[in-house]
Amino acid sequence: MVSSQTSSLTVKPAQGPKLFTTRILLPMDPPRAVSSENDEFDFSDVFGSSPVQTSAELCDFGPDSPAAPVESNEEVYNDPAVIIKRSHSLVGPSSLVSCSLGLSKLTLNKADGSSELTTDENEMNVEQFSDEEIGNAVTEDEGVGLDDFEILKLVGQGAFGKVFQVRKKGTSEIYAMKVMRKDKILEKNHSEYMKAERDILTKIDHPFVVQLRYSFQTKYRLYLVLDFINGGHLFFQLYKQGLFREELARIYTAEIISAVAHLHDNGIMHRDLKPENILLDPEGHAMLTDFGLAKEFCENTRSNSMCGTLEYMAPEIILSQGHDKAADWWSVGILLFEMLTGKPPFVGNREKVQQKIVKEKLKLPSFLTSEAHSLLKGLLHKEAGKRLGTGPGGSDEIKKHKWFKPINWRKLDAREIQPSFRPDVAGLTCIANFDVCWTNTSVLDSPAATPVTAGGGQGNFAGFTYVRPAPFLQDLKPSSSR
Structure with a gap:
């Protein structure tokens, strides 16, 4: 089922200043989304509220570490509750995510039945379809x-x-x-x-x-x-529930992997996988949407565009090394991490997030199973060529991972595996x-x-x-x- 009760949240102060441990992560009152001060291009259709970031018991894994969980007493976060400022999708040629993208302006002519364009995008001037x-x-x-x-x-x-x-x-x-x-x-x-x-x-x-x-x-x-x-965005439900149990996250992740593998088989990269771009239908199945940054590709070619949403960007995109479909598998790993823990693995301001994605070792919560640790390490390998799903077996490398052993992929694609959670939907x-x-x-x-x-x-x-x-x-x- 889904971890959803606020009363089940336990917070214990640990030794040392400002260190908290929690067994589950649950948001409290919904904060309002914070808009960016930089020039960004948002391709998502609906924005959800931001979740609350709290500390969790973490294990520090390096590239060569074993998959089994290891307890760590390292102080990871200094503040017990920080609102995650979620980035919006962006696209541009620059390797610096924090830079505004210089785009030529268009001369806009006033026409009958229309008004001059205002510079404030949030200004609610309205007019019926004429x-x-x-x-x-x-x-x-x-x-x-x-x-x-x-x-x-x-x-x-x-x-x-x-x-x-x-x-x-x-x-x-x-x-x-x-x-x-x-x-x-x-x-x-x-x-x-x-x-x-x-x-x-x-x-x-x-x-x-x-x-x-x-x-x-x-x-x-x-x-x-x-x-x-109309079942809501995955992020909308994730925010309400706090995090998903592994059994439910496994089905959602399998459905997302099935969709992404289909895209790749048809020569398409999505390039903006995140919870806001995953919808839930009335039966609870995950539905991939928003192809505003998707791109058709040929095998053995790479794209040099700076695009995506910062917290879900692969290291090769941030480093402007050129990217291919392996970047989608990195984003799937970030999605899975967020479903299981309630927040992305790399958070902070823009500069810190970029540095963490490129350099920081992945820290995995000890309450996750060793199979989940192994899968996350494979999907979140910083070297694109060594990432799970990029080998000769392609997406089958991911589907055959031991974490997905309970999944019958034929039944999954036939929508015969029912997620344990169904959104509250009262009709079409x-x-x-x-x-x-x-x-x-x-x-x-x-x-x-x-x-x-x-x-x-x-x-x-x-x-x-x-x-x-x-x-x-x-x-x-x-x-x-x-």
């Missing part, structure tokens, strides 16, 4: 458009737009509609990332990946219509697992300036329209494309 917006839908071929959907609730907001819960008119079908402003995309010079996200989503069909159903555009915005997964339209700061907001959209490309064009994204084929048509595809 008749002009609906009437100017750009369709490369017949499909659906904005007027085919009824907007129900706002459920999130990111750097380029908002996410709405919508109903397809004339049906009971509920979807999540990701609405991205073209002017913001072009201003940040991120059009290729948006196109890549749409293209990648059309190629992926997996039981633990959120599916793209439709995509289209209007004069001012891009729209991605996806499955509405339930929004109880989304932050009320979004769901209590009026379903209005921000004004957008006319998108203008560097060459003076009007920002049409060619080939963006998409309608997912019916299942029987998908079955006709060659197996290699699935």
Whole structure:
């Protein structure tokens, strides 16, 4: 089951100043998320609150240490309770995460029916989807458009737009509609990332990946219509529960590994794996989402982009050594560590986190099993070439690890293994697992300036329209494309 009762938290003062030990990690009152002072690019759709960091009994492991747990009396943290300041996703060419990314600014023209863009992203200027917006839908071929959907609730907001819960008119079908402003995309010079996200989503069909159903555009915005997964983010549930028992974390991790392995088999790196990008469906299964930083790759090639979320970045990304799919397995290791302990292994300010990821030995809590220690050490090996999952066996190296011995991978992929935890979901339209700061907001959209490309064009994204084929048509595809 899930460790969730506050009363079960025991804190004992130890010898020496400011040293606390806890057997489980539980947040108390939810703190508000702290925004960064630096220029960051957030591709997550919904932000959760930050958990509380407390000290735990830790074991210090080096690269050559045995997997068995070893008790340590080393003082690890000086402060008993520190709010973890969670970073947002970012992308850029710089090797210094703390640097602002210098991007050319876009000239924004005021157009009829739209307002001049404001510099304060948090300013809640709102305007309904206009008749002009609906009437100017750009369709490369017949499909659906904005007027085919009824907007129900706002459920999130990111750097380029908002996410709405919508109903397809004339049906009971509920979807999540990701609405991205073209002017913001072009201003940040991120059009290729948006196109890549749409293209990648059309190629992926997996039981633990959120599916793209439709995509289209209007004069001012891009729209991605996806499955509405309303069990909440993994981070949302992790925050409420404190941490997961190994049995539950094993199922979530196995489902994530199955999805990531499928991506890699199709030549795709996710590059932003973190709890905020894992949703839980009503049955409790993990669903991978948000492909805003995903990239298609070829074997034996490396990417030099600085991208991801700092606490989950692999050492080779921070060191600008070039990265490949091995960086995803590092992030899976960080995810597993956080599920089992309640916090990422490397925390602090930006500079300290970077130094810890690159140099610091991994400290593993003694309450975890030796099998969990062994798996975490394999996934969090600082040398990408020696990381578990990068050898000749690929993802099978991870699946065959002794920690996953209880997992029947065939049954897992058939969704026949039921997680012990099911989120509280009261029907298709339930929004109880989304932050009320979004769901209590009026379903209005921000004004957008006319998108203008560097060459003076009007920002049409060619080939963006998409309608997912019916299942029987998908079955006709060659197996290699699935």
